[in-house]
Amino acid sequence: MNPTTNNTADWSEADRLAALRAYDILDTPREGAFDDIVNLVARHFDAPIAVINLIDEGRQWFKAETGLGVRETPLDTSFCAHAILAEDRMVVPDATKDDRFACNPLVTAEPHLRFYAGQVLKSAEGLPIGTLCVLDTKVRPDGPTPLQMETLEVLAAQVMTQLDLRRALAGQQQSQAQFRAIADSMPQMVWSTLPDGFHDYYNARWYEFTGVPDGSTDGEGWNGMFHPEDQDRAWATWRRCLETGDPYEIEYRLRRHDGVYRWTLGRARPIRNETGEITRWFGTCTDIDDLKRSDQAKELLSQELSHRIKNIFAVVSALIALSARQHPEAKEFAGAVRTRINALARAHEFVRPHTENSRPTVGTMTLHAFLTDLFKAYSELTGTPRVVVTGDDATFDDQAATSVALLFHELATNAAKYGALSAEGGKVTLDTRRLDDRFVLTWTETGGPAVEGAPVQTGFGTSLATLSVEGQLGGRLERKWLREGLQVVADLPATALSRRRAAQNAA
Amino acid sequence: MTARILIIEDEALVAMELRFVLEDLGHDVVATVADARSAREVVQETDVDLALVDIHLSDGPTGVALGRELGQDLGVSVLFMTANPGMVRGGVAGTIGVLSKPTDEAAVQKAVDYALRRRQGQPVLYAPPELQLFG
Numbered sequence: 192m193n194p195t196t197n198n199t200a201d202w203s204e205a206d207r208l209a210a211l212r213a214y215d216i217l218d219t220p221r222e223g224a225f226d227d228i229v230n231l232v233a234r235h236f237d238a239p240i241a242v243i244n245l246i247d248e249g250r251q252w253f254k255a256e257t258g259l260g261v262r263e264t265p266l267d268t269s270f271c272a273h274a275i276l277a278e279d280r281m282v283v284p285d286a287t288k289d290d291r292f293a294c295n296p297l298v299t300a301e302p303h304l305r306f307y308a309g310q311v312l313k314s315a316e317g318l319p320i321g322t323l324c325v326l327d328t329k330v331r332p333d334g335p336t337p338l339q340m341e342t343l344e345v346l347a348a349q350v351m352t353q354l355d356l357r358r359a360l361a362g363q364q365q366s367q368a369q370f371r372a373i374a375d376s377m378p379q380m381v382w383s384t385l386p387d388g389f390h391d392y393y394n395a396r397w398y399e400f401t402g403v404p405d406g407s408t409d410g411e412g413w414n415g416m417f418h419p420e421d422q423d424r425a426w427a428t429w430r431r432c433l434e435t436g437d438p439y440e441i442e443y444r445l446r447r448h449d450g451v452y453r454w455t456l457g458r459a460r461p462i463r464n465e466t467g468e469i470t471r472w473f474g475t476c477t478d479i480d481d482l483k484r485s486d487q488a489k490e491l492l493s494q495e496l497s498h499r500i501k502n503i504f505a506v507v508s509a510l511i512a513l514s515a516r517q518h519p520e521a522k523e524f525a526g527a528v529r530t531r532i533n534a535l536a537r538a539h540e541f542v543r544p545h546t547e548n549s550r551p552t553v554g555t556m557t558l559h560a561f562l563t564d565l566f567k568a569y570s571e572l573t574g575t576p577r578v579v580v581t582g583d584d585a586t587f588d589d590q591a592a593t594s595v596a597l598l599f600h601e602l603a604t605n606a607a608k609y610g611a612l613s614a615e616g617g618k619v620t621l622d623t624r625r626l627d628d629r630f631v632l633t634w635t636e637t638g639g640p641a642v643e644g645a646p647v648q649t650g651f652g653t654s655l656a657t658l659s660v661e662g663q664l665g666g667r668l669e670r671k672w673l674r675e676g677l678q679v680v681a682d683l684p685a686t687a688l689s690r691r692r693a694a695q696n697a698a
Numbered sequence: 699m700t701a702r703i704l705i706i707e708d709e710a711l712v713a714m715e716l717r718f719v720l721e722d723l724g725h726d727v728v729a730t731v732a733d734a735r736s737a738r739e740v741v742q743e744t745d746v747d748l749a750l751v752d753i754h755l756s757d758g759p760t761g762v763a764l765g766r767e768l769g770q771d772l773g774v775s776v777l778f779m780t781a782n783p784g785m786v787r788g789g790v791a792g793t794i795g796v797l798s799k800p801t802d803e804a805a806v807q808k809a810v811d812y813a814l815r816r817r818q819g820q821p822v823l824y825a826p827p828e829l830q831l832f833g
Contacts (some may be wrong), residue, residue, distance in 0.1 A: 498754055501781035501799070502709060508800035509715035516718060526802075533800045536781075540798075567827040568805070574827055 202318050208248055210318040214354050215361060217245060217252055224353060225255035228323070228346050233257050235342050236335065238306070238327040243350055244271045245312075245321035258326075268297050270326070274309035275319035280340065283307040285330040306331045308340065310347035315355055323347040380476035382413070384459075386469045388433045397476070402448025418444035418452045425457070436461050436469055442483075445476060453480040504536035527652075531600060537565055538596030542589040558595070558688065559584040562621065565599055569612055577612055578603065582623040585630060587688035594659035595688070601652040602634055602679060611639030611676050630683045636676030645672045664688075700724045701747040701814050704740055706764065707779070708732040708756040712799070716750065716779075719803050720810070734760040737768070746774050748813055752799075753780040762790055769793040775817045777809060777829075789832035796830050805829075 211217070225243050233241035240258035244251050251271055252263040266272050273291055274281035286292040286305050297304045309324030323346055335343075374381040374394040383392040390413050398405060401416055408415075414422050421443035432439040439459035444452035459474030508529050515525030541561045559580050566578035587595055599621075603612070611617035617638035624631045656679075660668040666683035686693035703725050707713040713730040720727050729740045733756045740746065749768050753761035761778065762785065769776040769792030776793035778786055783796045794816065797809050808826035815822045825831050 498782055502754075505712050505781050505800040506709055508802075509709070509712040512715045512803075513711065513718070529800075529802060533802060536800050537798075570827045572824050574824060 207318045207320065210314040210316055211245060211247065211320040214314070214320070214358050216254060216354060216357070217247060219254070221255065225350065226257075228350060229255040229257045232323065232325050232343065232346060236308070236325045236327070236339055238325045240326040242271075242324050242326075243312075243321070244269075244309075244324055246272055246275055246319075251321070268295055270295075270304075270307045271309055271322040271324055274307075274322045274324065275311055277311065280310045280344070281307070281322075282309075282334055282340075284332055284334045287330075303328050305329055308335050308343060310340075310343045312347055312351055312354075314351070323350055377475075382459075382474045382476070384472040384474070386433075386461075386471065388429060388472070400447055400476075400478070401445070416446050418446070420444075432459070433472075436463075439472075439474065442479070445478075453478050454483045455479060501536065501540065504532060504539070508532050508536070527604075530604065531597065531655075534565060534596045534600035535593060537561065538592040539589065542587065542592045556586065557584045558587050558623065561587070561595070562599060565596070566603060569603060569607060577617070578606075578619040578621060580621045580623070583625045585623065585625070585688050588690065590690055591664060591688045594663040598656050598659045598681065599634075601656040605652055606636055606639070606677070609640070611636035614639045617676075625685060628685045630685045630688065632681040632683070634677075634679040634681075636678070639676050642672050642674055642676060645670070699811070699814055699818075700726060701810075701817075702726050702728050702745055703810070704728055704737065704746045704749045704774070705730040706732075706734075706737045706749055706755065706761065707752045708754065709752070712752075716806065719806050722803075723807055723810070725810070733757040734764040737764055741768060741772050741774060747817060748775045748777065748810065750777050750779050750810075751793075753778060753782060753785045759785065762786060765793050766790050775813050777813050783830060786832075793832060794829075795825070795832050797828060798830070801828060 229241040229243055233239065238258075240256070242256045242259060243254040244256075245254060246266070246269070249266055250263050251266055251269050253259065253261070256262070270281075270283065270292065283289050283292060284306060286295065286298045286307065292298050292304075292307075295304075304326050306327035306329060307324065309322035311319045312321045312323060314320050323343060325343070371394070375396070377394065377396060380397040380400055381392075381394040382390055382397060384390045388411075390409055390411070393408060397408075401408070403416070414426055417425055425441055425443050428441050429439060431437070438461075439457065441457045443455060443457060445455040447453050456477045456479045457474065458477075459472050461469040462471045462473060464470050511525050511529050511532065515521045538561060541556050541564075562578075562580045563576070566576060566580070569578055570576050603619075606612040606617075606619055611619050617636065619637075620633075620635050622633045622635070624633075657668050660666045660681045660683070664681075664683050664687040666681055666687060669680045669682070671678040671680070703720055705713050705716055705720075705727060707716065707730060710732075713732075717727045717730055728744050728746060729736075731737045731740060735757070737749070737751075741749075746768075749765070751761050751765045751768070753759055755761055755764075761780070765776045765778055765786075768774040769790070771792075776790075778790070778793065778796040779799055779801070780786070780796060781799045783798045786796050794813050795809075797805065805826065805828040809829045812822055812825055812829060
């Protein structure tokens with residue numbers, strides 16, 4: 192009978208063979224640990240033959256044997272091939288009286304086997320991979336003693352423990368080899384420490400970068416590789432992480448093999464066991480020197496650019512004023528141009544790229560913040576604003592800045608000349624509302640001179656305001672000449688103030 | 699009320715326009731200088747009531763330290779005038795405040811008047827809205 196034809200087993204022969212081969216034990220040399228076991232079994236049973244038998248495909252192979260003198264035999268004469276189909280063990284007191292073995296050539300001819308007792312070897316997954324068995328040429332009608340069978344069972348379990356340990360060890364060695372292969376092929380430096388912070392591993396890249404001899408930075412020697420100014424900080428940070436188990440992260444300067452210090456990002460994470468105890472730290476060092484330099488350069492450039500932009504407005508404004516000095520008749524004209532330029536400068540202050548230092552003192556960079564700033568010049572002496580901004584706030588970008596600045600500058604100068612702000616007690620409210628996909632700004636003047644109707648002539652300022660809203664912002668501008676004061680409604684698409692961002696969001 | 703005023707500004711056009719505005723108001727502009735060292739020399743040689751100090755000068759962003767020194771140690775009233783008021787957001791000891799550039803004659807006049815009144819110990823109820831005060 193062949194194991195593959197058995198119908199009662201709850202495993203397949205393919206799985207069984209896979210389990211056997213996973214132990215990587217077939218065709219390995221003899222080993223004392225296993226030889227000792229078969230010798231002991233033979234003596235304990237007072238039998239001539241004992242074997243650690245692994246049932247392979249078409250053959251049985253002996254990891255250890257005594258009394259046989261061969262390492263493998265074909266499967267068709269095997270007793271053990273039958274045994275592994277049994278639950279845990281098989282005993283044959285007299286093979287000549289057993290239908291399964293009476294015609295077996297090993298029974299009918301040399302060596303005339305009669306007695307067999309085998310304990311199945313089961314893999315960790317419970318698959319039978321072979322037996323620990325004992326054979327005799329004499330019939331044993333009483334079979335083995337209970338102590339003999341117990342011994343066989345215990346020793347079979349020891350064989351499997353040996354095999355399982357070997358397999359686990361081999362797996363670990365392989366995963367370690369894999370880790371090293373990965374670690375050594377990484378562009379980053381990799382290191383590892385014991386729970387107390389003792390450095391005991393660095394990958395190839397570390398030695399390549401630093402140029403120090405293998406092993407020379409083990410223990411606490413790593414700290415000496417960093418810039419003297421960074422050592423205390425690195426040490427303190429590392430100590431704290433070791434105590435708390437917090438992830439380690441630091442930027443410090445690491446000495447390269449040529450003596451140049453390069454900015455490096457150091458990071459490490461603890462590995463914990465099931466009970467949460469730290470068993471190791473794994474860390475990396477990444478050369479971020481180029482990145483850091485380009486960041487610094489960018490920051491500097493952006494700062495410089497910011498200063499320049501604002502300064503140009505100041506120079507243009509001064510140039511207009513100086514030019515007008517030669518032409519008293521142009522004074523009013525120059526004044527109007529200057530205030531428009533100044534309003535633009537203010538609006539751009541709110542939208543140009545800022546660094547921490549160049550940010551205007553006003554807190555937020557929103558529409559309300561800008562408008563409040565723009566209308567400051569029209570406040571009462573006490574600082575109470577005469578143009579009150581209410582409603583929904585919004586952000587605006589550089590594309591909208593010019594239009595927003597010109598629109599409200601014109602409305603405010605006009606109100607100061609002819610409207611509510613020209614009279615004591617006159618006020619303006621500016622209400623901004625987000626209404627579905629529209630953003631509506633309503634400018635309402637009250638308390639100024641009574642309005643008699645729309646003016647016959649419109650000035651350039653009015654055209655500018657209309658152009659800003661209807662041309663640039665794609666909205667509608669409506670003027671209502673109410674008796675108590677002018678009301679202006681600018682109805683904009685909600686995206687008009689931040690078109691670039693709206694476009695980005697849509698993309 | 700006329701005063702002796704020092705303009706510390708490295709943009710020549712802006713400095714010149716400021717000088718005209720102050721002279722129109724009847725003030726005596728003792729000098730316009732473009733860097734911190736020249737400013738110290740002027741203050742050591744001449745009496746100065748008020749200094750209008752830009753932050754970015756021809757020798758770098760030296761205006762903040764200069765303003766502090768003039769205000770705290772040398773008895774000059776100091777108003778910063780800068781395109782980048784964020785640089786002195788936290789305030790500068792011994793100085794009055796900051797005026798954001800570009801600005802106009804009216805704002806300059808109000809800010810200078812305010813500074814001079816404070817210098818003379820006159821009661822000043824309200825600071826002009828364009829002037830951001832320190833402290």
